[in-house]
Amino acid sequence: MKISIIGIGAIGGYIATHLLKTKQYSVQLLVKPNSLLRSQANLSITGLTKFNSIIDEVIYDPNQLSGDIIFVTTKSTANSTLFKSLSHLKNKIFIILQNGIGAETELAECVDSSNSIVGAISNIKVTKGTQIGEIILHSHFKNVVYSVEQPNFSSIQQEKLAVLPTLFNTIFSDVHSLSSIYQVRFPKLMINIACNAASIIHDQTLYGLAQSQESRKLIHLLSEEVRQVSQYYGVIIKESMMTDIINSFHAAQYKHVYFSMKQDFDSDLPLEMKHVFYNFIALAEQACIPVPNTKNAILQIKTMLF
Numbered sequence: 595m596k597i598s599i600i601g602i603g604a605i606g607g608y609i610a611t612h613l614l615k616t617k618q619y620s621v622q623l624l625v626k627p628n629s630l631l632r633s634q635a636n637l638s639i640t641g642l643t644k645f646n647s648i649i650d651e652v653i654y655d656p657n658q659l660s661g662d663i664i665f666v667t668t669k670s671t672a673n674s675t676l677f678k679s680l681s682h683l684k685n686k687i688f689i690i691l692q693n694g695i696g697a698e699t700e701l702a703e704c705v706d707s708s709n710s711i712v713g714a715i716s717n718i719k720v721t722k723g724t725q726i727g728e729i730i731l732h733s734h735f736k737n738v739v740y741s742v743e744q745p746n747f748s749s750i751q752q753e754k755l756a757v758l759p760t761l762f763n764t765i766f767s768d769v770h771s772l773s774s775i776y777q778v779r780f781p782k783l784m785i786n787i788a789c790n791a792a793s794i795i796h797d798q799t800l801y802g803l804a805q806s807q808e809s810r811k812l813i814h815l816l817s818e819e820v821r822q823v824s825q826y827y828g829v830i831i832k833e834s835m836m837t838d839i840i841n842s843f844h845a846a847q848y849k850h851v852y853f854s855m856k857q858d859f860d861s862d863l864p865l866e867m868k869h870v871f872y873n874f875i876a877l878a879e880q881a882c883i884p885v886p887n888t889k890n891a892i893l894q895i896k897t898m899l900f
Contacts, residue, residue, distance in 0.1 A: 595757065596620040598661025600676065601668030602631055604720040604854070605691060607729040609665055611637040612765045614647035619761075622661055627654045630726045640723055641731040642847075649727075656680060662754055663687045663761065666701075669858075670694050670869040677704040684708045687754050689740070691716065693786045693854070694869025695779040695877070698743040707744075710751050712758070713775045714740035715782040716766065719800075721851065732847050737768035741778045780824035781831055786870045788816035788836060790855040791891040794898065798856075800848035804840050813840060815887040823874065826881040865899075867892070 597619045599610050613621050614637065625631050631652055638646045653659070656679040663686070668676060670692045680688075681704050688705070689712045690697050698713045705711075716739075719732040740762070742755060762769040772778050792798065792809040803809045817836040824831055858865055871892050878885045 595663070595754075596622060596661045597761075598622040598624060598659050598664045600624045600656075600659075600664065600666050601672075602629070602637075602727075603667065603669075604722050604729055605716065605718070606665065606667035607637055607722070607727065608639065608718065608720045608731070609667065609691075609765050610649075611639050611645070611647045611729060614650065615645060616764055618764070620650055622651045622653060622659070623649065624653055624656065624659060629654070634727045637727040637729070638723075638725070639729050639731055641720075642734060643731050657682065659683060661686070663689065663757075666690045666692065666697075668692070669854075669864075670697055670866045671864040673697055673700055673869075677701050680705050685746075685748075685750060686710075687712060687751070687758075689714055689758075691738075692869070693782065693866055694873060695775075695783050696869055696873040698775055702744050708746055708748070708751075709744070710742060710746045710755060711744035712740050712755075713743045713778050714738055715778055717782065717785070718766070719848075719851065721857075732851055735768075736766045737770070738762050738766040739770045739772060739778050739781075741772045741775050743775045774828070776824070776827045776829050780820065780827065780829040781835065783870070783874060784817050784820040784824070784831060784836060785839060786855075787820055787874060787888060787891075788813040789840075790853050790870065791816055791888075791895065793853045793856040794859050795891065795894050800843040800851050800853070801845070804843040804848075810840060812887075812891070816891060819878070819883075819885040819888050820874070823878045823881055823883050823885065826883060827877065859895075859899075865895070867895075 636646045684706045685708045687710045691714045723730045792812045796809045821831045
């Protein structure tokens, strides 16, 4: 079976390195035309784990995508252009492993109905290293949660979908399949909204968020709003979940680690505002649930951007 991976950043690189290491799959990497990976021989994982994997195939044209299963691990800011470039593909399984909510519906509007779409999230903490193709692993917590959002019931597609548990277990140590995309997306969305906003507004690393009472207060206010909205959509998130996560950041390995949106903010890169914040606001308004703290956080971030 062939696996294509779109977006060889931190999470995409981590997935690719593990799949290449097993030598059970043919792995194809789609990168930007100016990517230095086109001349790179291998990928590496450093940090809490150390190993290298030799790259099979690198392409830069979406028309050359040939995997049976295609991971989409780009930032959601690229979705509008990227999804249109995938319209020619048929009988594929797309796995969208991104932050935010709503991407599965957007992809379904762009690709042929013969494809299957899977939404997934992971709370693994990885960042890109200073070396080309280097991914740094910061935590041993390596989970993935997924849901088949747009199933295709042909026998060929069902055979491919049956491979997903084995495929995910090759990469992650904790794998769970859930029945709805809301169950997959809302818990991670709570982390995305609360921690990214606090990290940007208060200029904090993960460790700094755990130390700052001001940041912890904002995180609590924002996470409570997400919990209220998620309950309307049938997803119950424990009140203690956010506190437990913030407490886990009180560790030396997180002293110089930032959330990805904070890194993008500091680098003047586009922020995933639509899928993390605005799509959540739309869901809250549809449920007639006020989320004033989230809206205020958005205004603060927009003010800091300009």
